[in-house]
Amino acid sequence: KFDGTPVRIEGDYIVLYDDEGRITGHFGIQRDITEEYKIKKELEVNKERLDLALTGADVGLWDWNITSGEVYFSDIWLTKIGLAADHPTMQWSEWLNYVHPSERSLVKEKLETHLNGKTPFYESEHRFLMKNGNWKWVLDRGMVCERDDTGRALRAAGTLLDITEKKQIQEELRTLSFTDYLTGLYNRRFFFETLQHWIADAIRSERNFSFCLIDLDHFKKINDTLGHQAREEALIFFADFLSDEIRSCDILARFGGEEFVILLGDVSGKEAANIMNRISRKLKRQIINLRNRESTTITFSAGIADLYELKDKKPEVFTSYADRRLYSAKSRGRDCIVWQDIKI
CATH class of the missing domain: 3.30.70.270 (Reverse transcriptase/Diguanylate cyclase domain)
Known part of the structure; x- marks a missing residue:
C-alpha cells in the first residue's frame, strides 16, 4: 500500500507483443486478497487444531446428505473402517451394514425418530465393524443441521467415538457385581x-x-x-x-x-x-x-x-x-x- 503496509494480491495478466513477437508490456487486473488470505489461513489453522483434537480424542466425524444418501467420514474413521482416503464416502445403506446386525433395527428407529423431529438429537451406542473384522463399540451422536420448508431433513452431521474400553470395563464391573x-x-x-x-x-x-x-x-x-x-x-x-x-x-x-x-x-x-x-x-x-x-x-x-x-x-x-x-x-x-x- 502507499503507507508501506505489505499486501497480498492476486492478478490476471495479458502479455503484449509487437509484430516481431517481442514483449513490449503487459496488461492486467490486480485485486487485494489480504483479508481473504488471512481468513483462509485461519481456517486452515482451525482445521488443523480440530483434526489434532479429534485424532487425540479418537473421534470421527460423519456428514450425511440425506437427499442423495451419501455419508462422508473424516480421515481417522476412514482408516478404521477401511475406506480409501480418496473415497471418503459411502451410501447410507452401505453404512448401515457396518452396524452390528442385532442393533441395526434400533439404530434405524432412533435415527428416524430424530429425523422426524421427535428428539433434539440422535444418540446410540452400538457395535461397528472395523476393517480387521472386529466389532468396536461406538457412541454415535448427531443431529439434523438442515431442513427444507416443509421440515423434511436434508442433512445431518455427527461424531463417532470408540467406547469399546468403556464397555469392557462396564461388563467387567457387571460380572463382578x-x-x-x-x-x-x-x-x-x-x-x-x-x-x-x-x-x-x-x-x-x-x-x-x-x-x-x-x-x-x-x-x-x-x-x-x-x-x-x-x-x-x-x-x-x-x-x-x-x-x-x-x-x-x-x-x-x-x-x-x-x-x-x-x-x-x-x-x-x-x-x-x-x-x-x-x-x-x-x-x-x-x-x-x-x-x-x-x-x-x-x-x-x-x-x-x-x-x-x-x-x-x-x-x-x-x-x-x-x-x-x-x-x-x-x-x-x-x-x-x-x-x-x-x-x-
Missing part, C-alpha cells in the same frame, strides 16, 4: 434377578422348574479344627464339584456362607430330589486334600420346591418353601434331602 468373590459362582443378587425371569418364563410357557437350597453339614467344624484357609478351600472344592454335576442350562449360585442354591430347569421336585441324592452319594466319596496337607470330607442337606406346587408364584415364596424343607432336613440329622413333606 454378579459374582461371588471366593468361588466364582453367581452371587445372591444375580440369583434373585434370574429367579424372577425364570418364574415369568415358566408361567408363560407352562413349564416347571425346581429350586434347591443347599447347606453344608457341620461346616463350622472345618473352620474350628482346620482353620479359615481350609474352610475356603472346601467351599471352592464344593462349588467346583457342583458345577461339574449339573447341566450348563441350570443356575448355580452361592447364597451366602456355606449355603448354595440351584435352579434346575424342566425338573419337578421329585426329579430334583433324585438328582440331589445322586450328587450327595458321589460327594461322600470325595476326599478334599488341603494345602496344609490335611484332608477332609463334606456332606450337605437340601430343601427343594418346584414351581407347580406354589400357589403364589413369587421368589420369596419359593425361598420360603425351600428354606423350611432345608430346616426339616437338618432336623432329621442332616445329610438329608427333603422335597415334599412340608405343608405351607
Whole structure:
C-alpha cells in the first residue's frame, strides 16, 4: 500500500507483443486478497487444531446428505473402517451394514425418530465393524443441521467415538457385581434377578422348574479344627464339584456362607430330589486334600420346591418353601434331602 503496509494480491495478466513477437508490456487486473488470505489461513489453522483434537480424542466425524444418501467420514474413521482416503464416502445403506446386525433395527428407529423431529438429537451406542473384522463399540451422536420448508431433513452431521474400553470395563464391573468373590459362582443378587425371569418364563410357557437350597453339614467344624484357609478351600472344592454335576442350562449360585442354591430347569421336585441324592452319594466319596496337607470330607442337606406346587408364584415364596424343607432336613440329622413333606 502507499503507507508501506505489505499486501497480498492476486492478478490476471495479458502479455503484449509487437509484430516481431517481442514483449513490449503487459496488461492486467490486480485485486487485494489480504483479508481473504488471512481468513483462509485461519481456517486452515482451525482445521488443523480440530483434526489434532479429534485424532487425540479418537473421534470421527460423519456428514450425511440425506437427499442423495451419501455419508462422508473424516480421515481417522476412514482408516478404521477401511475406506480409501480418496473415497471418503459411502451410501447410507452401505453404512448401515457396518452396524452390528442385532442393533441395526434400533439404530434405524432412533435415527428416524430424530429425523422426524421427535428428539433434539440422535444418540446410540452400538457395535461397528472395523476393517480387521472386529466389532468396536461406538457412541454415535448427531443431529439434523438442515431442513427444507416443509421440515423434511436434508442433512445431518455427527461424531463417532470408540467406547469399546468403556464397555469392557462396564461388563467387567457387571460380572463382578454378579459374582461371588471366593468361588466364582453367581452371587445372591444375580440369583434373585434370574429367579424372577425364570418364574415369568415358566408361567408363560407352562413349564416347571425346581429350586434347591443347599447347606453344608457341620461346616463350622472345618473352620474350628482346620482353620479359615481350609474352610475356603472346601467351599471352592464344593462349588467346583457342583458345577461339574449339573447341566450348563441350570443356575448355580452361592447364597451366602456355606449355603448354595440351584435352579434346575424342566425338573419337578421329585426329579430334583433324585438328582440331589445322586450328587450327595458321589460327594461322600470325595476326599478334599488341603494345602496344609490335611484332608477332609463334606456332606450337605437340601430343601427343594418346584414351581407347580406354589400357589403364589413369587421368589420369596419359593425361598420360603425351600428354606423350611432345608430346616426339616437338618432336623432329621442332616445329610438329608427333603422335597415334599412340608405343608405351607
